[in-house]
Amino acid sequence: MERSCQFQGTRLLPPSVALTLMLLAPLIGCQSEVPYFRPNLVEIQIEEDSSEPITEDQQRLINETMLAMFGTPDDPANPFPEDEDAEVEASGGPLTNFGFDVEKLKIAAGPAYKDAEGNQHGLYRLHCAHCHGVTGGGDGPTAPFLNPYPRDYRPGVFKYKSTFGAAKPSHDDLKRVLVHGVAGTSMPSFRTLPDNEIEALVEYVRYLSVRGETEIRLIEYLASEGEMPGSITEIAGGFPLAVDDDGIPEEEPEEENVVASVMYQWDSAPAYIIQPVSSPIDYSEPNSEAMKESIARGEKLFYSKNLQCNSCHGDSAQGDGQRDKYTVWFKWREDLGTNNDDPAEINRVVHQFMEVGALQPRTIHPRNLRLGVYRGGRRPIDIYRRIYSGINGGPMPAQGTAAGIAGNDVADDEAGGSIRREQIWDVVSYVMSLPYEPLSQGTPLQQGPKYTPR
Ligand code: HEC
Ligand code: HEC
Known part of the structure; x- marks a missing residue:
């Protein structure tokens, strides 16, 4: 957990003494401690059983490398050590070279204050850090009390996005999450913030995520190879990445160029945006005959042997199926x-x-689909993408394939997917009808399964 101040052992003191100590904290200078990026000790612990567990010296080396490339929570633009690569420094420092907008990062980073012109600084610590943590580990002081927990940005795994599978979210996806919040969770909407502040926060989330994933990869590399992938310049990797006409990087960097290969994934995300086949159903006409037929087809698919949505979401679709996943x-x-x-x-x-x-692990529950609350957005296209791609980072499986993302004419069932893309619209119709389907049709919990899988 992220705290600026640690009172280890206060539990052993009488409550009155412990309380006095805490109240005195600001006076004895504890609060003024400079916030720092917390090393990812959980990842190091994961590697404890590997052939080359991380030594303290190696850990120090990782911390120094991270500092040189990503700076501090107060100053993200910290350049490489001078002797490392003068050329990099002259061209604006490593972050500019990685493709970050350092001006945006500076507004989001650091302590919260308003300058003489009334511009807000320190946006991340003002709005996000108490939940997501200064380091973006999803472990701010509020986090243990929330369910679901705030996102840990460090693994670079995001759930509510328009891109396929494990691809990174697009810029617009992150922006949508900030503007709309995540419905049904404690992630609030920041709609009232001006656009330039939202943009700065989106850039800062990307920065924390790239930083966190770089650290994880360094730890994993050390644990398997027993040494660092190279000098700081090599780890940063031959930047800037060369891009094609659409701005997508042309070549995937080597694994050893750690930051470059993480950046490659972010920069190539737009190539993975799921473009659906056009919907045969008009969602502005919920009572049409065509809609009723689509719902009926979708219902069959939902319980079919092929999709088995009910194995997790339950025969009643109330989310009471399988619940033993993390x-x-x-x-x-x-x-x-x-x-x-x-x-x-x-x-x-x-x-x-x-x-x-680490926070106390909690199982992930399949959603109760009768509530009509959709974390990834409630438009039909949002639900389509959820079903097409599954939900990254959790057990919900994809029904579509990478072959169909660009809206080309591959039949997904032939490319290894479970159903044709037009059929996904039928499942969308059924899912969207569930909150309105009368439960008096019988909760299968009492009456046995409504459908036997076929
Ligand atoms: C009150 C706590 C809270 C605050 C404050 C908060 N978040 Fe979140 N955030 C959450 C929770 C909880 C989730 C996870 C929702 C889930 O998993 O369904 C989340 C998820 C996210 C995600 C991941 C979405 C995805 O697709 O996986 C991003 C990005 C994010 N928050 C950014 C921010 C930013 C930026 C701020 C500050 C401007 C912020 N959050 C403030 C609680 C919070
Ligand atoms: C292996 C288990 C599993 C299967 C099979 C499964 N789901 Fe899910 N589904 C989940 C879990 C878990 C969540 C919640 C994810 C989360 O909260 O991060 C979820 C969430 C959802 C959501 C909510 C999305 C949102 O934006 O909030 C929808 C809609 C959904 N599933 C539909 C389906 C449909 C339709 C099928 C069948 C094609 C299906 N699921 C199959 C586990 C599953």
Whole structure:
């Protein structure tokens, strides 16, 4: 967890003494401590059992490398050490070269204050850090009390986006999340902020995510190879990336050019935006005959052997099917679940992880589709993309394939997907009708499955 001040051991003191100490904290200078990017100790712990566990010296090396490339929470534009690459420094520092808009980052970073002209600075710490943490680890002081937990940006895994599979979100996807919030969760809407502030925050989320993923990859590299991928200049990788006419990078960098290969994924995201086949159904006519037929076809598909949406969402679609899965940032917990049945041992390991900053793992529940609350947006196209691509980072599977994303004419069932793309619209129709379908049709919980899979 991210705290500017640590009172280790206050639990052992009488409550009155502990409270006095906390109230005195600002006076004894604790609050004025400079916020720092917290090293990813959870990832280091994950690698504990690898052939080359991370040593303290290596950890220090990672921290120094990260500082040289990404600066600090107060000053993201910190350049490489002078002797490392003078050319990089002369051209505006590493962040500019990675393709970041450093002016935007500067508005979002640092402590919150208003300048003489009334411009707000420190947007991230003002609006986001108490939930997402200064480092973007999803572990700010408010986080343990929320369900779902705020997103940990460091694995670079985002859920509510228009791009296929594990592809990064587009700029517009992140912006949509900030403007609309995530319905049904504590992620608020920031619609009232001026556009330039939203833009600055989007850039800062991308920066924290690229930073966090770079760190994870360095830890993984060290754990498998026993050494760093190269000098700081090599880790940063031959930037700027060469792009084609659409602004998509032409060539995938080497794995050793860590930052460049993370940036490559962000920059190539627009190539993965799911373009649906046009909808055969008119969603502005909810009572039309065509709509009723589409809903009926979608209902069959929902319970079909092919899709088995009900295996997770339940026969009643209230989200009461399978509930033993975790989101990816608890991948260590999932390993435990499959490798170990001893509750005492599981408890011991969970606490080991919580001691280095992990939040108590929670299972991920399939959504209750009868509530009509959609985290990724409630337009038919949003639901289409959710079903086409599944939900990245969780168990909800994709029904479409990478072959169909550009709206070309590949039949997805032939390319390895489960259904044709027109049929996805029928499933969208059914999902969107669920909040209005009378439950008196019988909750299969009491009456046995409504459909036997076919
Ligand atoms: C009150 C707590 C809270 C605050 C404040 C907050 N968030 Fe979130 N945020 C969340 C939660 C919870 C989620 C996860 C929702 C989920 O998993 O369904 C989330 C998710 C996100 C996501 C991931 C969306 C995706 O597609 O995976 C982004 C990006 C994000 N928040 C950015 C921000 C930014 C930027 C700010 C500040 C301007 C902010 N959040 C403020 C709680 C918060
Ligand atoms: C393996 C389990 C699983 C299967 C199979 C599955 N889902 Fe899901 N689904 C989930 C989980 C888990 C969530 C919640 C994800 C989250 O909160 O991050 C979800 C969420 C959703 C949402 C909410 C999206 C949003 O924006 O909030 C919709 C709609 C949905 N599923 C539809 C479907 C349909 C239609 C099918 C069948 C084609 C299906 N699901 C199959 C597990 C599953």
